[in-house]
Amino acid sequence: MGFLDIRNATKSYGAVEVLHNVDINVEEGEFLVLVGPSGCGKSTLLNMIAGLEDITSGDIAIRDRVVNGVHPSKRNIAMVFQSYALYPNMTVGQNITFGLEMHGVPKPEREKAMAEVAKLLQIEELLGRKPGQLSGGQRQRVAMGRALVRKPDVFLFDEPLSNLDAKLRVDMRTEIKKLHQTLGTTIVYVTHDQIEAMTLSTRIAVMNDGYVQQLGSPKEIYDNPANLFVATFMGSPSMNLIQVKLRVEAEAAFADTTDDQGGKVSLPVCGASAALKSYKGQTVTLGLRPEALTDVEGADHRSDHVEKVQSMVTVTEPAGSDTFVTTTFGGTNCVARMRADADVHPGQRAEFAFNMEKAVLFDPKSGKRIV
Amino acid sequence: MAAATQGTAIRTGRVARTFIYLVLLLFALFYMLPLYVMLVNSVKPLSEITGGGMMNLPEIWTVEPWRKAWSEAQIGVQPTGLKPYFWNSIKMVVPAVAMSTILGALNGYVLTKWRFRGDTILFGLMLFACFIPFQIVLIPMARVLGVLGLAGSTWGLVLVHLVYGIGFTTLYFRNYYAAFPTELVRAAQIDGAGFFQIFWRILLPSSGPIAVVSIIWQFTNIWNDFLFGASFAAGNGAPMTVALNNLVQSSTGVKEYNVHFAGAILAATPTLLVYIVAGRYFVRGLMAGSVKG
Numbered sequence: 322m323g324f325l326d327i328r329n330a331t332k333s334y335g336a337v338e339v340l341h342n343v344d345i346n347v348e349e350g351e352f353l354v355l356v357g358p359s360g361c362g363k364s365t366l367l368n369m370i371a372g373l374e375d376i377t378s379g380d381i382a383i384r385d386r387v388v389n390g391v392h393p394s395k396r397n398i399a400m401v402f403q404s405y406a407l408y409p410n411m412t413v414g415q416n417i418t419f420g421l422e423m424h425g426v427p428k429p430e431r432e433k434a435m436a437e438v439a440k441l442l443q444i445e446e447l448l449g450r451k452p453g454q455l456s457g458g459q460r461q462r463v464a465m466g467r468a469l470v471r472k473p474d475v476f477l478f479d480e481p482l483s484n485l486d487a488k489l490r491v492d493m494r495t496e497i498k499k500l501h502q503t504l505g506t507t508i509v510y511v512t513h514d515q516i517e518a519m520t521l522s523t524r525i526a527v528m529n530d531g532y533v534q535q536l537g538s539p540k541e542i543y544d545n546p547a548n549l550f551v552a553t554f555m556g557s558p559s560m561n562l563i564q565v566k567l568r569v570e571a572e573a574a575f576a577d578t579t580d581d582q583g584g585k586v587s588l589p590v591c592g593a594s595a596a597l598k599s600y601k602g603q604t605v606t607l608g609l610r611p612e613a614l615t616d617v618e619g620a621d622h623r624s625d626h627v628e629k630v631q632s633m634v635t636v637t638e639p640a641g642s643d644t645f646v647t648t649t650f651g652g653t654n655c656v657a658r659m660r661a662d663a664d665v666h667p668g669q670r671a672e673f674a675f676n677m678e679k680a681v682l683f684d685p686k687s688g689k690r691i692v
Numbered sequence: 693m694a695a696a697t698q699g700t701a702i703r704t705g706r707v708a709r710t711f712i713y714l715v716l717l718l719f720a721l722f723y724m725l726p727l728y729v730m731l732v733n734s735v736k737p738l739s740e741i742t743g744g745g746m747m748n749l750p751e752i753w754t755v756e757p758w759r760k761a762w763s764e765a766q767i768g769v770q771p772t773g774l775k776p777y778f779w780n781s782i783k784m785v786v787p788a789v790a791m792s793t794i795l796g797a798l799n800g801y802v803l804t805k806w807r808f809r810g811d812t813i814l815f816g817l818m819l820f821a822c823f824i825p826f827q828i829v830l831i832p833m834a835r836v837l838g839v840l841g842l843a844g845s846t847w848g849l850v851l852v853h854l855v856y857g858i859g860f861t862t863l864y865f866r867n868y869y870a871a872f873p874t875e876l877v878r879a880a881q882i883d884g885a886g887f888f889q890i891f892w893r894i895l896l897p898s899s900g901p902i903a904v905v906s907i908i909w910q911f912t913n914i915w916n917d918f919l920f921g922a923s924f925a926a927g928n929g930a931p932m933t934v935a936l937n938n939l940v941q942s943s944t945g946v947k948e949y950n951v952h953f954a955g956a957i958l959a960a961t962p963t964l965l966v967y968i969v970a971g972r973y974f975v976r977g978l979m980a981g982s983v984k985g
């Protein structure tokens with residue numbers, strides 16, 4: 322039993338099922354991020370938790386109380402919307418206390434709660450203003466204040482940062498994380514930004530097409546993606562996918578591919594399992610994150626399975642802290658993340674280091690990870 | 693070269709603008725002419741009008757025609773002037789405008805924020821009300837008023853105008869609220885506000901501009917209506933428009949044109965006032981800043 326349980330929940334609009342059998346348990350104090358491409362059903366799931374959308378089948382329970390059919394205001398949740406949804410005709414102070422007023426909290430208590438929240442979010446001097454007189458970041462803060470003042474069991478955020486500019490987004494992200502750490506509240510947070518998902522969450526649910534593709538800690542999702550969708554969706558630049566032929570010799574397995582000139586490249590696979598060996602002689606997809614494909618000096622020294630391969634550099638993109646280097650393996654473009662001062666030049670061959678400990682293999686037909 | 697063309701552009705721009713203003717002025721004068729004629733002749737003794745020279749300023753200024761039109765002229769059986777009929781119109785127009793606007797707002801709210809199966813069809817049917825000619829409903833309406841016991845009364849007229857106006861007010865408010873962020877309603881729901889609380893506290897305070905449009909439209913239409921007034925409220929319950937007609941059409945005695953002009957201006961004044969007072973609030977963007985901006 323979790324704090325917030327989503328049990329086998331589905332959602333249909335008419336004959337179209339947009340969410341399929343979603344099962345998620347959220348523990349108290351967890352920061353769950355729902356991430357996925359546009360239209361995958363994140364907002365729908367969040368609205369179902371909030372009670373703004375009906376649940377077609379299955380259950381949602383908050384603190385062991387099934388809330389299907391319970392009015393949004395009686396679920397003890399608070400929500401921050403993408404557009405902030407501040408009441409335009411009310412001052413910031415009235416916006417913050419409106420929910421308390423509707424719940425019949427007497428005025429002195431409302432004022433006290435408002436003062437506390439305003440102090441926490443540093444919006445005390447804004448309380449008398451109308452939303453129209455605030456900047457984007459200030460509106461964001463007020464919207465959070467309105468959620469915080471209710472002291473709900475669960476906070477729901479629907480892409481709260483997507484209307485802010487890049488710099489402010491990073492600042493507010495840190496602030497939300499800080500808030501979560503100080504208050505220890507349970508949060509469900511929707512975003513389509515995978516960096517937001519990685520940085521904020523204690524757990525991530527990656528969604529696509531109405532299915533939860535994988536549920537796990539940011540590290541699990543990043544290092545051990547369950548399928549090709551999760552592997553490519555999370556991480557930027559995205560994971561390199563190379564088609565390789567699996568060769569098995571006694572206990573060892575090798576991923577055979579080619580370099581830019583068609584020369585043979587054989588990469589030993591770490592810890593080949595029986596399942597993997599059953600793909601003997603077949604083509605599988607080798608996934609390798611850009612940071613596991615580096616210059617030789619930049620390779621992870623703790624790894625015992627670094628393979629060095631020469632290949633032609635086609636493009637270099639210095640990004641300040643790193644240089645992204647594009648080359649070709651097995652006929653597909655691969656991006657390597659090299660040190661900023663790595664000595665590579667487009668049109669010249671360079672030595673690439675494969676950290677095979679980080680390599681993952683996928684069944685190219687089903688897209689599932691081979692373990 | 694470039695400077696020269698720019699100079700030419702500015703000069704031609706100025707010429708064009710002068711021309712446009714001249715034309716506009718001409719049109720304005722043209723439209724003001726009837727009002728001028730009415731005003732000037734309403735403050736002349738009758739002899740000056742019948743003597744010709746409609747466009748001349750009065751030689752003897754007098755407010756007598758106004759006084760007569762307001763409180764003495766023979767309209768019904770008694771020589772009451774237009775005064776009681778003016779109040780009839782007020783008693784009809786104020787509740788009818790208020791109720792049709794509030795109901796239109798409620799309809800718009802439900803049709804956009806509490807959608808239900810068949811709501812678009814219902815809205816389509818309501819729109820239909822905007823296109824039904826008045827004449828078609830006269831007889832059924834007379835019957836309905838008779839059954840309700842409202843025939844010949846001011847409240848009967850209120851009902852008629854209310855029913856007729858809801859189509860328009862619903863259209864206005866529905867279109868306005870369609871652009872009103874639904875997230876605000878959802879936020880209010882989570883905050884615990886009920887159906888009417890959301891309406892009163894969230895939507896209505898932001899409805900200023902469209903309420904003004906609705907009020908101006910309804911006020912002008914209901915105040916200026918003649919057909920329903922003449923059909924359903926003859927005699928002492930008649931509205932201003934019908935009374936004015938009676939005044940002008942009265943067959944006894946000489947035609948007192950100066951009194952007629954004064955009466956016509958009296959009948960037109962309230963709608964003019966509504967435009968002057970409310971028109972200013974027309975363009976206020978009350979929604980600014982509620983959502984991302």
Ligand SMILES: Nc1ncnc2c1ncn2[C@@H]1O[C@H](COP(=O)(O)OP(=O)(O)OP(=O)(O)O)[C@@H](O)[C@H]1O
Pocket residue numbers: 334339357358359360361362363364365366513
């Ligand atoms: N009222 C509705 N009727 C029919 N289909 C709907 C309705 N609302 C949403 N959908 C569908 O449900 C799916 C999920 O929508 P949802 O809004 O949850 O996506 P999302 O993951 O939040 O996307 P985004 O990142 O763009 O906000 C979409 O395919 C959408 O077309």
Ligand SMILES: [Mg+2]
Pocket residue numbers: 363364365
């Ligand atoms: Mg969404």
